[in-house]
Amino acid sequence: MRALIATSLLALILTGCQTLSESGILPDGDDQAAGSGANQVKRTVAFSPEEYAQLEKSGTATLKGQLFYQNEGLKVIGRDQRVSLAPATRYSAEAADAALAGKRIEPADPRARAYTHTATTDDDGHFTFTGLPSGVFYVGGVVRLPDGSASPYILKQVRLGDGQTRTIELTR
Template sequence: MTMFLFTGCVQTDLTVNKKQSSQNFWADLTNVDDVDMSDFDENLTESEMMLTEGDEANRMARIEFPVSEYSRLGRIGRGTIKGSIYIRDLYAQKVVGENTRLYLNPITSYSQQWYEESYLGGAKMEEADPRLFNYLQFTASDKNGKFAFYGVPSGSYYLIGTVKCGQECGYESMKNIRIATRVRVVGKQVVTQDLTKNLE
């Protein structure tokens, strides 16, 4: 048994069972050192415009972590989700998400709150419950923005990634542009889903 400690306003111990790694369990496919849980606390581009860093008083409260919802999620899978991550800049040119982190986050009431309030609404959220880590899958894109997730359990997910863009996107300095979309996989299905956004 391995113990991970996530730090923040409140310190919480999180246990991930590595005994079952040979069974291809969801959490075993993700290296905790590669996951930045702050990726699930805010919508980077919009929130940078709305709030100053450290403005804790204006962070939106999260709903209680729904343990029963997460306990019903599939933990073993054979599905594949692959595609490319990129944005179209102000000149309709493609800017790829080169060597960037991407996540699959199962759709639950907890992740739906993040999607609606933070991703769509631009609000900064309180820190994500560290138990969320057990249900995320992580990958990274290559230099051309191509990515793939393997061993995905059947279900619906938010596919989340970030593209860096600067002056070509109308910013004075380099910004992280968050992109999220819904994706569903069933059984051994291979789903092709690009993660993309047009800047206006």
Template structure:
């Protein structure tokens, strides 16, 4: 895995990580709140039961069309495995302290024009259309442990985007953190996914 320089952006309209950085699938938060109950002053019991609440479904995700096409020739030149290792921790600094990205997905995807477009859109708070399945073959992913630490091994050498998402408890928004890292065979690279 590789980490990106500390570039990140709160993603209020994005929901599922694995931004599958191969195609940088975005994450879409679920509806967090419900309106308050209204009670008439002086009313002791309602004359009829309140109507059953209808489940709310989040609106469909508006996806931005890709302008950079998947290029099989570019990906064919990239190795899928190697002996590089990436380790790190996923955290978010908030006004209330540090939030640990416990049991969250972390993705590592090669830097290509195709993935760079998706990262750029994700950092701008937009969701791009789904990645080509062929690009996903080059994306490596794992989950953090309860303390936010992650490790990925048998990675190929090269330049990669490392990304993860943490929910900010103060706002309820899921915030993406993306870093760029260069991986080398037989070497461990530490990437702190934090901001």
């Protein structure tokens, strides 16, 4: 699955995301979701200012969704959680791959922040991103579980067109 995502993203080459904790994909300091410091990996894909310069920072698309985690019949809603959205590029694919492997990637280039969007879920786990450019994006987050730990990283790749409104379930 990770190989399929990475391969698809190589073809898309748009932009990147920042560290998973800074972007809200993983909560700050949450070693259970991200792995311990020993699980931090170095970036091997360089930030490309040329790639980013070709990307729009805003547009007319909207992405709506609900964040939740299901395990053994238990459905846990992602209440008051940060959800992040970053354009899909080789740079962000590397971060997504690390997150799916339960690792934390080293901090991203600060220039990536201008292309990353965040939203906070409501009491029912719903989130909305508005003013998005068209393109292919990673959207991700984690859910706080009843025992206080964090769910595994939840990631989805979405494609948005100009003026499109899309609704997704962000779940694992």
